[in-house]
Amino acid sequence: MLKKANEAGRPVETPIPWEDFLADIVNRWSGETGERKQDRSKRREQEILRAALRVFARDGISRARIGDIASEAGMPVSSIYEYYPGKEELAYAVPLSVFGRFYSEYAEAVAGKTTARERLRLYLWLAADFARRNPEWSRTLYLEIWPSVLVGETTVRHAIDDYARIIVHLIRQGEAAGEWPAGHNPYETATILNGSVNQLIITWLIYRRPRDLMKATGSVIDRAMTLLGPVEPPRPRRKPRPGTAKS
Amino acid sequence: MLKKANEAGRPVETPIPWEDFLADIVNRWSGETGERKQDRSKRREQEILRAALRVFARDGISRARIGDIASEAGMPVSSIYEYYPGKEELAYAVPLSVFGRFYSEYAEAVAGKTTARERLRLYLWLAADFARRNPEWSRTLYLEIWPSVLVGETTVRHAIDDYARIIVHLIRQGEAAGEWPAGHNPYETATILNGSVNQLIITWLIYRRPRDLMKATGSVIDRAMTLLGPVEPPRPRRKPRPGTAKS
DNA sequence: TTGAAATCCGACTTCATTTCGTATTTTTGC
DNA sequence: GCAAAAATACGAAATGAAGTCGGATTTCAA
Numbered sequence: 001m002l003k004k005a006n007e008a009g010r011p012v013e014t015p016i017p018w019e020d021f022l023a024d025i026v027n028r029w030s031g032e033t034g035e036r037k038q039d040r041s042k043r044r045e046q047e048i049l050r051a052a053l054r055v056f057a058r059d060g061i062s063r064a065r066i067g068d069i070a071s072e073a074g075m076p077v078s079s080i081y082e083y084y085p086g087k088e089e090l091a092y093a094v095p096l097s098v099f100g101r102f103y104s105e106y107a108e109a110v111a112g113k114t115t116a117r118e119r120l121r122l123y124l125w126l127a128a129d130f131a132r133r134n135p136e137w138s139r140t141l142y143l144e145i146w147p148s149v150l151v152g153e154t155t156v157r158h159a160i161d162d163y164a165r166i167i168v169h170l171i172r173q174g175e176a177a178g179e180w181p182a183g184h185n186p187y188e189t190a191t192i193l194n195g196s197v198n199q200l201i202i203t204w205l206i207y208r209r210p211r212d213l214m215k216a217t218g219s220v221i222d223r224a225m226t227l228l229g230p231v232e233p234p235r236p237r238r239k240p241r242p243g244t245a246k247s
Numbered sequence: 248m249l250k251k252a253n254e255a256g257r258p259v260e261t262p263i264p265w266e267d268f269l270a271d272i273v274n275r276w277s278g279e280t281g282e283r284k285q286d287r288s289k290r291r292e293q294e295i296l297r298a299a300l301r302v303f304a305r306d307g308i309s310r311a312r313i314g315d316i317a318s319e320a321g322m323p324v325s326s327i328y329e330y331y332p333g334k335e336e337l338a339y340a341v342p343l344s345v346f347g348r349f350y351s352e353y354a355e356a357v358a359g360k361t362t363a364r365e366r367l368r369l370y371l372w373l374a375a376d377f378a379r380r381n382p383e384w385s386r387t388l389y390l391e392i393w394p395s396v397l398v399g400e401t402t403v404r405h406a407i408d409d410y411a412r413i414i415v416h417l418i419r420q421g422e423a424a425g426e427w428p429a430g431h432n433p434y435e436t437a438t439i440l441n442g443s444v445n446q447l448i449i450t451w452l453i454y455r456r457p458r459d460l461m462k463a464t465g466s467v468i469d470r471a472m473t474l475l476g477p478v479e480p481p482r483p484r485r486k487p488r489p490g491t492a493k494s
Numbered sequence: 495t496t497g498a499a500a501t502c503c504g505a506c507t508t509c510a511t512t513t514c515g516t517a518t519t520t521t522t523g524c
Numbered sequence: 525g526c527a528a529a530a531a532t533a534c535g536a537a538a539t540g541a542a543g544t545c546g547g548a549t550t551t552c553a554a
Contacts, residue, residue, distance in 0.1 A: 147390045195446025196439040
């Protein structure tokens with residue numbers, strides 16, 4: 001097992017087993033949304049969240065009205081306040097309720113993968129695919145919540161931090177396993193990977209371009225991941241040359 | 248002159264000279280903010296914008312109150328409405344008033360650069376540096392305006408579109424000049440470059456990390472730009488496509 | 495200087511968020 | 525099962541910020 005040195009005084013913690021690391025995160029976000037005692041209330045809370053998801057995605061958080069969410073959920077306005085202290089808190093609860101599903105999906109899908117490269121590729125790919133399949137959620141998360149100043153010390157912020165943590169972890173994992181060289185700052189690499197995929201998703205959400213999001217995602221991920229190092233150590237480097245002049 | 252083929256029916260327009268292309272954009276955003284007749288009004292409008300910039304950056308757009316902006320600017324609330332139809336429009340006007348400065352700075356700094364690679368590198372670098380030097384502006388732009396759903400067919404959106412257009416243009420420029428091969432989709436390359444730098448800026452704005460933004464920016468840009476191709480093509484001896492450029 | 499246009503500003507209106515007291519339903523103790 | 529207690533539901537009323545209006549004031553050009 002390769003032993004990694006600390007850099008810049010930050011504990012690197014490579015030895016944490018991948019399964020534990022991931023399970024920890026999955027558990028943290030798959031919990032129930034609230035702490036309601038009665039069953040009826042739990043159902044009601046779900047209805048509020050589903051209604052809020054739709055209305056927020058349709059009108060944007062700032063233009064959305066609690067009244068609309070209430071009627072969409074089929075209950076009086078004041079009942080919303082029984083569950084959430086205000087509009088802002090509700091807006092933060094909405095993406096969280098879906099975040100757990102993303103991590104679960106990933107945990108299940110990644111089970112068969114053994115290399116850090118495969119795991120990382122799948123992770124980035126799934127992020128885009130999940131956003132594509134849950135457009136109302138991704139609209140609210142990527143266009144309104146994620147970059148917002150308002151995200152102070154909130155729970156959503158921790159969920160988003162975990163999102164990035166996984167990428168950094170996988171980069172270190174690949175270094176430790178010798179899948180790619182360890183020369184670069186993992187945070188910088190993660191910034192490039194994460195930023196590329198986010199940019200792709202955001203552009204798609206706003207402009208519906210590229211038309212085929214997942215095709216572009218595959219292509220962008222593959223290119224960005226070449227920054228990690230050679231695909232397969234023994235293989236001589238060959239640049240992708242898709243545009244052959246003639247067939 | 249290199250003739251580029253259209254792809255996906257979108258006009259490519261490579262032949263547009265760089266200077267004209269850039270001057271066009273600089274002019275578009277360096278104009279005056281409003282169409283006020285009196286001098287006093289122009290000063291007043293500037294005061295509103297400056298006050299709004301501060302308050303929006305401090306409280307976030309949704310929490311900011313027009314009343315606070317008014318007192319910060321030393322005028323009654325209703326005077327704000329004399330200049331802007333509402334809070335949302337004011338929020339969009341704020342970043343625009345600074346956008347022109349960014350393009351001007353770039354136009355001036357890029358004047359000496361002759362290769363597309365240098366121009367592109369400077370552009371990305373300046374974006375981060377400008378954000379760092381104007382934290383109130385960048386906070387509002389990157390964390391609230393830029394990704395927002397609310398940015399429908401607004402003027403800010405066009406300003407942001409131009410931001411991305413420049414990147415794509417420079418990538419094509421480098422292809423045309425043989426600085427790097429032309430095999431890749433320029434939009435994908437632009438997504439990676441743009442996304443990486445944006446991610447870096449956003450992370451810095453929220454977490455103040457990396458501590459030294461510009462050092463990290465240099466490093467991230469250099470790495471991401473290696474995706475374009477070899478650093479120095481001594482002589483473009485073999486092009487992927489036949490019949491390209493000058494013999 | 496002077497009048498028309500531009501601008502200023504305090505009071506008022508509108509509308510969405512949030513609070514509150516009571517009614518209703520669910521759970522708990524026996 | 526049956527109260528009593530706890531949890532939840534909801535209408536109405538309060539709060540507060542955004543936005544409107546029309547008369548007063550200032551600017552500018554002739």
